[in-house]
Amino acid sequence: MRRDGLILQKLDWITVLIYLALVTIGWFNIYAAVYDEQFPKSIFDLSINSGQQLLRIGVAIVMILLIMVADYRLFESLAWPLFFIFLILLAVTPFIGKEVNGQTLTIGFGSLRIQPSEFAKFTTALVLAKVMELPSFDLSKRKHQLQAIGVILLPIILIMLQPDTGTAMVYFAFFIMFYREGMPANLYLFTFALIALSLLALGIENNLFLAGGVIAFTLLLYFLGKKTWQRGLVLSLFCIGAIAYAYSLDYAVEKLPQHQQNRIMVLFNPDLDPLGVGWNVTQSKIAIGSGGLWGKGYLQGTQTKFDFVPEQHTDFIFCTLGEEFGWVGSTLIIALFCTLLLRLIFLAERQKTASPASMATVWFLFSSSTSP
Amino acid sequence: MNDRRPLILASIIVSIALVLVFRLFYLQIIDDSFSKRAERNAIQRIVDHPYRGLVYDRNNELLVYNNPVFDLMLIPKEFHVQDTARFLQLFDLEKETLKEAYAKARAYSWVKPSPLKKQLSTEEFARIQDYLIDYPGLMILTRSVRAYPKPVGASALGYIGEISGAQLERDSSRYYRQGDYLGLSGLERYYEHTLRGKKGVKYTMVNVRGIEKGAYKNGELDTASVAGKNLISSIDVDLQAYGEFLMQGKRGSIVAIEPKTGEVLTMISAPSYDPNALTGAQFGTNYLQLTRDESKPLFNRPIMATYPPGSIFKVVQTLIGMQMGVINPNATYACNRSLVACHAHPNPVNAFGAIRYSCNPYYHQTFRIMINQELSKNTFKDTALGLDIWREAAMKFGLGQPLGIDLYNEKSGQIPASSYYDKVYGEARWRYSTIYSLSIGQGEILVTPLQMANLAAIFANKGYFYTPHLVKAVDGDPEAIPAQFREKRFVGIDEKHFDLVQDAMAAAIYGTAGRAAIPDIEIAGKTGTAQNRQGEDHSVFIAFAPKDDPKIAIAVYVENAGWGGRAAASTASLLIEKYLRGHITRPNLEEYVLRGDFTL
Numbered sequence: 001m002r003r004d005g006l007i008l009q010k011l012d013w014i015t016v017l018i019y020l021a022l023v024t025i026g027w028f029n030i031y032a033a034v035y036d037e038q039f040p041k042s043i044f045d046l047s048i049n050s051g052q053q054l055l056r057i058g059v060a061i062v063m064i065l066l067i068m069v070a071d072y073r074l075f076e077s078l079a080w081p082l083f084f085i086f087l088i089l090l091a092v093t094p095f096i097g098k099e100v101n102g103q104t105l106t107i108g109f110g111s112l113r114i115q116p117s118e119f120a121k122f123t124t125a126l127v128l129a130k131v132m133e134l135p136s137f138d139l140s141k142r143k144h145q146l147q148a149i150g151v152i153l154l155p156i157i158l159i160m161l162q163p164d165t166g167t168a169m170v171y172f173a174f175f176i177m178f179y180r181e182g183m184p185a186n187l188y189l190f191t192f193a194l195i196a197l198s199l200l201a202l203g204i205e206n207n208l209f210l211a212g213g214v215i216a217f218t219l220l221l222y223f224l225g226k227k228t229w230q231r232g233l234v235l236s237l238f239c240i241g242a243i244a245y246a247y248s249l250d251y252a253v254e255k256l257p258q259h260q261q262n263r264i265m266v267l268f269n270p271d272l273d274p275l276g277v278g279w280n281v282t283q284s285k286i287a288i289g290s291g292g293l294w295g296k297g298y299l300q301g302t303q304t305k306f307d308f309v310p311e312q313h314t315d316f317i318f319c320t321l322g323e324e325f326g327w328v329g330s331t332l333i334i335a336l337f338c339t340l341l342l343r344l345i346f347l348a349e350r351q352k353t354a355s356p357a358s359m360a361t362v363w364f365l366f367s368s369s370t371s372p
Numbered sequence: 373m374n375d376r377r378p379l380i381l382a383s384i385i386v387s388i389a390l391v392l393v394f395r396l397f398y399l400q401i402i403d404d405s406f407s408k409r410a411e412r413n414a415i416q417r418i419v420d421h422p423y424r425g426l427v428y429d430r431n432n433e434l435l436v437y438n439n440p441v442f443d444l445m446l447i448p449k450e451f452h453v454q455d456t457a458r459f460l461q462l463f464d465l466e467k468e469t470l471k472e473a474y475a476k477a478r479a480y481s482w483v484k485p486s487p488l489k490k491q492l493s494t495e496e497f498a499r500i501q502d503y504l505i506d507y508p509g510l511m512i513l514t515r516s517v518r519a520y521p522k523p524v525g526a527s528a529l530g531y532i533g534e535i536s537g538a539q540l541e542r543d544s545s546r547y548y549r550q551g552d553y554l555g556l557s558g559l560e561r562y563y564e565h566t567l568r569g570k571k572g573v574k575y576t577m578v579n580v581r582g583i584e585k586g587a588y589k590n591g592e593l594d595t596a597s598v599a600g601k602n603l604i605s606s607i608d609v610d611l612q613a614y615g616e617f618l619m620q621g622k623r624g625s626i627v628a629i630e631p632k633t634g635e636v637l638t639m640i641s642a643p644s645y646d647p648n649a650l651t652g653a654q655f656g657t658n659y660l661q662l663t664r665d666e667s668k669p670l671f672n673r674p675i676m677a678t679y680p681p682g683s684i685f686k687v688v689q690t691l692i693g694m695q696m697g698v699i700n701p702n703a704t705y706a707c708n709r710s711l712v713a714c715h716a717h718p719n720p721v722n723a724f725g726a727i728r729y730s731c732n733p734y735y736h737q738t739f740r741i742m743i744n745q746e747l748s749k750n751t752f753k754d755t756a757l758g759l760d761i762w763r764e765a766a767m768k769f770g771l772g773q774p775l776g777i778d779l780y781n782e783k784s785g786q787i788p789a790s791s792y793y794d795k796v797y798g799e800a801r802w803r804y805s806t807i808y809s810l811s812i813g814q815g816e817i818l819v820t821p822l823q824m825a826n827l828a829a830i831f832a833n834k835g836y837f838y839t840p841h842l843v844k845a846v847d848g849d850p851e852a853i854p855a856q857f858r859e860k861r862f863v864g865i866d867e868k869h870f871d872l873v874q875d876a877m878a879a880a881i882y883g884t885a886g887r888a889a890i891p892d893i894e895i896a897g898k899t900g901t902a903q904n905r906q907g908e909d910h911s912v913f914i915a916f917a918p919k920d921d922p923k924i925a926i927a928v929y930v931e932n933a934g935w936g937g938r939a940a941a942s943t944a945s946l947l948i949e950k951y952l953r954g955h956i957t958r959p960n961l962e963e964y965v966l967r968g969d970f971t972l
Contacts, residue, residue: 289406306579
């Protein structure tokens with residue numbers, strides 16, 4: 001009893017409430033996404049996604065409770081074995097798993113199936129915590145940087161083989177945590193600059209404008225800082241490199257077959273091909289945009305209800321929300337997520353050490369509240 | 373350690389959230405194009421087509437009704453057949469037709485119905501009805517087409533057809549849509565707004581594949597269609613049918629009017645066609661055939677053909693002359709055939725005799741006095757001034773302008789003005805000797821058969837007429853017809869002048885049109901012969917009866933049938949008897965008319 005009381009006391013109720021709110025809203029939204037006015041089914045019906053989601057929520061809560069009552073040293077000691085077990089499972093999934101739409105994501109028998117990439121998020125978090133917990137660990141050191149990146153790179157590569165780019169991308173979220181733990185900021189600046197440059201190179205028709213922009217930006221940087229010749233030289237090199245990169249990227253794209261070029265161009269302008277590649281984006285925008293200020297009301301959405309938006313109970317679930325609850329509802333959800341993330345950062349800062357249990361819990365909360 | 377880093381992370385998260393919120397604000401509130409696109413996506417407007425109004429004759433006999441036709445539709449997704457041979461036999465289809473229809477349906481939509489066999493009759497539908505249930509993916513779409521119990525009155529009733537692109541563009545009310553049917557001619561066109569009713573609209577929601585998903589907003593915005601109004605036509609269908617029967621194999625027109633009301637009892641354009649030909653599936657082929665027919669069955673002669681009125685115009689001349697004070701009824705004029713040709717009759721004649729014997733020189737002489745009233749010392753100017761004064765009087769008889777019947781494309785005919793001759797001959801370069809043919813209704817003067825029948829109505833009414841019209845009530849309400857049809861139009865001739873004219877016309881029956889006489893019914897009439905440069909003259913006759921209480925005024929044109937006293941007078945006489953008595957007492961005359969060899 002004393003122990004239970006301690007746990008409840010230690011529990012951060014703000015986080016718990018936000019978590020529960022998001023999970024509940026998500027559940028109702030999934031019901032709205034699969035709801036069929038002509039053949040209404042109960043939200044608890046296990047044959048539709050909302051019923052299945054409720055099961056998942058139940059399992060998640062049980063697991064959260066288990067994790068909370070368990071001694072965190074248990075996870076500490078199981079971290080590496082679990083990590084490797086799931087790496088092996090990830091490795092064999094493409095060979096023994098069930099193929100759906102060209103992807104092999106799950107293994108198991110009959111209706112009892114698991115998706116190892118989901119569990120691997122958890123084990124990766126545990127191992128990272130264990131590694132980084134060591135007092136000697138310092139992310140400003142090259143060796144430790146490679147260690148940390150190596151831990152997440154292993155599952156990423158295996159998941160890319162399934163292939164499941166979406167889930168693999170989630171692992172890059174660990175870089176956010178690396179940043180907090182002292183990964184050099186220049187790495188991030190460089191990456192963002194590269195991404196921004198790539199987008200601009202593809203998005204801007206005339207590369208001369210881009211080149212002009214890059215030169216202007218470089219000059220600005222130079223005059224804002226110390227005006228030494230060394231700094232000038234470095235900036236010039238970067239400037240030339242950036243322009244060369246932009247040109248070569250455009251050149252590479254032009255060498256691609258037309259349909260692949262289209263895929264890239266549609267990223268910037270979905271209206272180029274609203275019935276083809278741009279369909280999902282166009283229809284999502286229509287669904288969200290037609291929501292207005294207050295939305296059409298729960299279960300009243302037409303775009304999401306009548307399958308204009310595909311995959312709406314998973315990837316495009318936000319369309320349902322945007323259409324039925326409008327700008328007010330969308331903003332509320334974004335605010336909830338924002339608050340949750342800020343709260344998690346705050347909690348993490350309050351922890352004296354990055355203990356495996358707290359990290360795992362934080363991570364588990366994060367992933368289970370975002371994915372269905 | 374890195375105290376600034378968590379703050380940086382937090383501010384990045386907040387910035388991203390703000391960007392999202394602002395972007396959503398733009399998408400959801402500022403840019404309203406998405407709502408419209410959403411509606412276009414998911415809300416389907418289904419038009420509920422109203423029941424088109426019916427048309428009855430003056431005795432409430434049905435002339436035009438709606439006949440249901442059934443389109444057999446096929447939904448590829450659900451359609452499957454085990455025994456194809458039996459299916460083809462049951463539905464009376466060829467294997468190739470089925471294959472073609474199926475391929476077309478597939479190409480159009482997997483889940484929406486496409487036609488397999490169009491326009492099944494009620495009988496055909498009844499035959500296949502019971503089998504439908506055995507074949508999933510088949511359904512029946514009910515529509516209606518116009519139908520006519522009696523194959524008469526085509527030119528007056530008109531037809532409906534699919535709206536053309538040009539008509540759609542002109543439709544400023546935006547009522548019509550591609551594929552809608554509307555009245556294209558005749559009463560169907562003139563009374564389109566009365567007959568068509570009002571379309572209803574049903575909004576349903578559809579999913580991405582076009583499958584219906586129930587009513588939009590629970591049907592709050594839906595409107596029910598309002599059926600079109602029924603027309604009570606002034607046509608007497610028995611008289612119309614009899615007239616068409618008499619005109620078979622001939623070309624010409626018949627128009628009969630009830631003088632007291634201006635209601636058109638019969639309007640015949642010969643040759644005509646069966647109005648049922650221009651309905652339903654066969655419209656296209658039949659229409660093409662009719663337009664190519666050298667005898668022009670689609671040409672509505674009563675309102676579109678113009679002829680010189682010939683001798684019948686002499687009655688109008690007498691009335692204008694008397695009203696002007698130029699003709700003294702008792703004054704006699706010699707039948708001077710050096711002025712203009714005439715035929716043998718008692719000589720000289722007064723006003724009465726001139727009509728009775730249709731004396732040409734009489735009008736040559738009296739018309740000159742009407743025209744040359746010495747308003748100017750210059751003969752040429754005097755003629756021009758006189759002609760225009762006379763023209764004004766003549767036009768009051770409804771000539772030289774469309775009468776305004778409830779049909780489109782009515783021709784105006786022609787009463788020439790001085791400007792007309794100025795153009796032809798030059799100003800002040802023509803005089804009475806140029807235009808004297810007008811005195812006897814020949815030359816540049818043109819009238820339509822409808823105007824001619826209206827003249828008979830004016831003579832019967834002693835000086836006024838109602839604009840001839842084909843509809844006497846809308847949904848049983850006589851007040852609902854256009855107001856202009858209920859207005860008396862006076863022709864500017866005093867009533868007293870008409871007694872002489874009526875008596876002379878009654879006498880003329882025995883003078884020039886003995887065949888027209890009907891036992892026990894006194895009729896007043898006048899023959900005419902419209903000169904025709906292309907061939908044999910046209911036979912013309914107008915009459916009204918009974919003389920003392922006229923119930924029918926009629927004009928008959930039989931083209932290329934020579935003198936008015938034969939073909940036209942006989943036909944008119946039979947129709948008058950048919951209308952007044954209900955049956956024919958002179959089968960020999962009927963036989964004579966049907967035989968049609970009037971010029972032998």
